[in-house]
Amino acid sequence: MSVIRVEGVTRDFVVGEETVRALRGVSFTVEKGEWVAIVGQSGSGKSTLMNVLGCLDTPTSGSYWLNGHDVARMGDDELARIRNQEIGFIFQTFQLLPRETALANVELPLVYRGVGRKERRERAREALEKVGLGHRMTHRPNELSGGQRQRVAIARALVAEPSLLLADEPTGNLDSATGEEIIRLFADLHAAGHTLVLVTHEPKLAARCPRAIRISDGTIVADGPGREVALGNLAEHARAHG
Amino acid sequence: MSLRVDLYEGARIAVGSLRSNRMRTVLTTLGIGIGVATLLAIVGIIQGLNASFDEQLKSIGSTYLQVSKYPWGISGNWWEYRNRKKLTLELVDTIQRQSRYATAVAPTVWRMSDIAFLGEQVANVDVMGTTLAYQSIGGIQIARGRFLNEIDDASQKRVVVLGADVTDGLFRGIDPIGKTVLIDKRPYTVIGTLERKGRLLDENLDLTAYIPFKTHRADMGRWRDIQIAVAIADTTRIAAAEDELVGILRRARGTPPDKPDDFAINRTDKLMETYNKLTGALYGVAVGIGFITLLVGGIGIMNIMLVSVRERTREIGIRRALGARKRTIIAQFLMEAAAVSAFGGTLGTLVGLGAAKVVSEITPLAASVQPLTIVFGIGFSSLVGLIFGIWPAARAANLDPVEALRYE
Numbered sequence: 001m002s003v004i005r006v007e008g009v010t011r012d013f014v015v016g017e018e019t020v021r022a023l024r025g026v027s028f029t030v031e032k033g034e035w036v037a038i039v040g041q042s043g044s045g046k047s048t049l050m051n052v053l054g055c056l057d058t059p060t061s062g063s064y065w066l067n068g069h070d071v072a073r074m075g076d077d078e079l080a081r082i083r084n085q086e087i088g089f090i091f092q093t094f095q096l097l098p099r100e101t102a103l104a105n106v107e108l109p110l111v112y113r114g115v116g117r118k119e120r121r122e123r124a125r126e127a128l129e130k131v132g133l134g135h136r137m138t139h140r141p142n143e144l145s146g147g148q149r150q151r152v153a154i155a156r157a158l159v160a161e162p163s164l165l166l167a168d169e170p171t172g173n174l175d176s177a178t179g180e181e182i183i184r185l186f187a188d189l190h191a192a193g194h195t196l197v198l199v200t201h202e203p204k205l206a207a208r209c210p211r212a213i214r215i216s217d218g219t220i221v222a223d224g225p226g227r228e229v230a231l232g233n234l235a236e237h238a239r240a241h242g
Numbered sequence: 243m244s245l246r247v248d249l250y251e252g253a254r255i256a257v258g259s260l261r262s263n264r265m266r267t268v269l270t271t272l273g274i275g276i277g278v279a280t281l282l283a284i285v286g287i288i289q290g291l292n293a294s295f296d297e298q299l300k301s302i303g304s305t306y307l308q309v310s311k312y313p314w315g316i317s318g319n320w321w322e323y324r325n326r327k328k329l330t331l332e333l334v335d336t337i338q339r340q341s342r343y344a345t346a347v348a349p350t351v352w353r354m355s356d357i358a359f360l361g362e363q364v365a366n367v368d369v370m371g372t373t374l375a376y377q378s379i380g381g382i383q384i385a386r387g388r389f390l391n392e393i394d395d396a397s398q399k400r401v402v403v404l405g406a407d408v409t410d411g412l413f414r415g416i417d418p419i420g421k422t423v424l425i426d427k428r429p430y431t432v433i434g435t436l437e438r439k440g441r442l443l444d445e446n447l448d449l450t451a452y453i454p455f456k457t458h459r460a461d462m463g464r465w466r467d468i469q470i471a472v473a474i475a476d477t478t479r480i481a482a483a484e485d486e487l488v489g490i491l492r493r494a495r496g497t498p499p500d501k502p503d504d505f506a507i508n509r510t511d512k513l514m515e516t517y518n519k520l521t522g523a524l525y526g527v528a529v530g531i532g533f534i535t536l537l538v539g540g541i542g543i544m545n546i547m548l549v550s551v552r553e554r555t556r557e558i559g560i561r562r563a564l565g566a567r568k569r570t571i572i573a574q575f576l577m578e579a580a581a582v583s584a585f586g587g588t589l590g591t592l593v594g595l596g597a598a599k600v601v602s603e604i605t606p607l608a609a610s611v612q613p614l615t616i617v618f619g620i621g622f623s624s625l626v627g628l629i630f631g632i633w634p635a636a637r638a639a640n641l642d643p644v645e646a647l648r649y650e
Contacts, residue, residue, distance in 0.1 A: 077569075
């Protein structure tokens with residue numbers, strides 16, 4: 001069973017009297033254990049696709065099965081449950097609760113799953129140790145560096161053992177050395193068998209992924225090994241500046 | 243996820259948020275606190291007034307019926323009442339003979355006079371002419387000596403029983419029994435004095451004197467209207483007794499069936515109704531003001547909750563992305579609103595109790611707050627918080643997670 005199966009997904013936004021067609025019929029599948037980059041320039045529709053994949057938004061038409069769940073037709077409460085159980089989010093701006101400790105932030109998905117306090121604490125601690133932050137558990141986000149914050153966010157994504165890790169420009173707010181650390185962490189997670197989807201506009205990052213899907217004007221224009229898709233992107237980039 | 247988790251998480255987040263915005267919490271609390279304090283102080287004063295009126299009512303004796311030309315209260319056509327046929331002494335006998343409910347019947351007649359003893363004088367004393375039977379009907383408590391008896395009445399003796407204020411006014415430390423006082427310049431021998439009774443509304447029940455009924459008629463004029471006081475043994479049958487009394491009086495006076503009663507039957511328990519009618523509107527206004535204050539406090543809560551929702555838009559987005567349902571978000575903000583207002587309610591309750599206490603100390607109003615009122619104060623303010631928290635909480639829950647995550 002595929003982790004992601006998207007078929008003919010469209011997403012229209014009505015802005016005033018105009019209809020913006022952000023996605024114009026997107027189809028692809030992601031198998032368990034794959035590491036896929038979704039690349040595209042801003043305005044290409046990749047953020048919309050990311051929101052649909054993350055069950056934060058529902059498609060206007062088409063179907064989307066996430067780990068066997070027919071997500072496209074779900075109500076708000078069910079979507080919340082799916083987000084909680086099937087998806088681990090990693091955001092560009094980390095999206096940590098500023099007033100809570102690293103540990104409490106990581107516990108949050110388990111709180112909404114109804115896991116008891118003791119087990120919650122135990123699992124959050126394990127997840128933080130897995131991302132190398134065992135010594136920073138009681139720190140608040142503003143006491144942590146950017147890389148550390150992103151590690152907390154990754155721990156939070158891992159803690160509920162979701163079927164899909166969904167990362168949106170995870171290195172966008174980090175310097176290149178720290179970004180590299182995070183990429184290596186992703187590689188480790190991939191090696192450990194996690195399914196990863198990474199949304200980015202950086203060809204360099206896409207080239208590191210075994211597979212990349214390039215999206216432009218709301219449709220898929222390339223789907224193949226990361227390096228090749230990224231190179232095509234590089235060529236386009238060069239043309240634009242040449 | 244269960245409701246228990248919703249509530250527990252909601253409470254935890256609410257407390258955390260209140261702690262991190264201490265100044266704001268205190269100011270918001272103040273609004274609702276003032277509302278609750280106002281309401282409680284007003285209710286306390288009202289409860290105190292009612293309690294003291296109840297107490298006063300007891301001082302006029304057990305519940306009895308009074309037959310008179312004039313009904314008690316403020317309504318009606320005085321001229322019509324004035325022209326009614328006079329009540330007669332024979333009716334006292336008739337009622338005594340025919341009524342199954344009456345245990346004691348006494349005629350009464352009033353006049354306001356001045357009473358003097360040596361150089362002292364007490365003005366505007368209600369001098370009542372009545373018989374021995376009135377002692378039990380009117381709940382007369384003798385302090386010294388005795389009340390009027392049948393011989394005093396039959397032989398029209400000039401004897402008097404004095405109320406507490408009259409006694410105090412005329413005899414400072416002297417034993418009044420056996421002394422002679424002047425009522426309208428006629429000499430009366432003091433045979434007894436009464437225990438202090440207090441006040442009923444604006445009437446001083448201690449500025450009274452009792453003389454035999456027949457002596458009153460002879461000395462103060464036979465033309466005066468008399469009333470008849472009727473005691474009922476079983477106060478639960480007071481309505482039946484009233485009906486019976488109406489029948490007896492109509493028959494005795496030969497009132498045609500198609501004519502209304504040409505007399506009034508007053509009930510002491512109806513005094514409470516009159517009192518309530520007089521004061522009800524006033525209380526309504528006072529309580530209304532309290533509610534308006536509370537409403538203003540509630541709007542303050544709503545305002546601060548809207549600010550809180552806006553400030554925490556991103557937090558809401560994060561929580562929604564991680565699996566919080568709409569109702570979890572609603573619970574979170576409702577708990578926050580309820581917590582602020584319950585805190586304010588507790589504070590306001592304490593201030594309100596204090597205010598009621600101060601009022602009862604420095605004014606004649608006996609303010610009293612019952613324990614249930616305190617529970618009501620705190621409970622009600624939490625309710626106000628919940629109600630005014632609904633809209634902000636719903637707004638928070640209905641935020642689009644995508645938009646909320648992007649909010650700066």
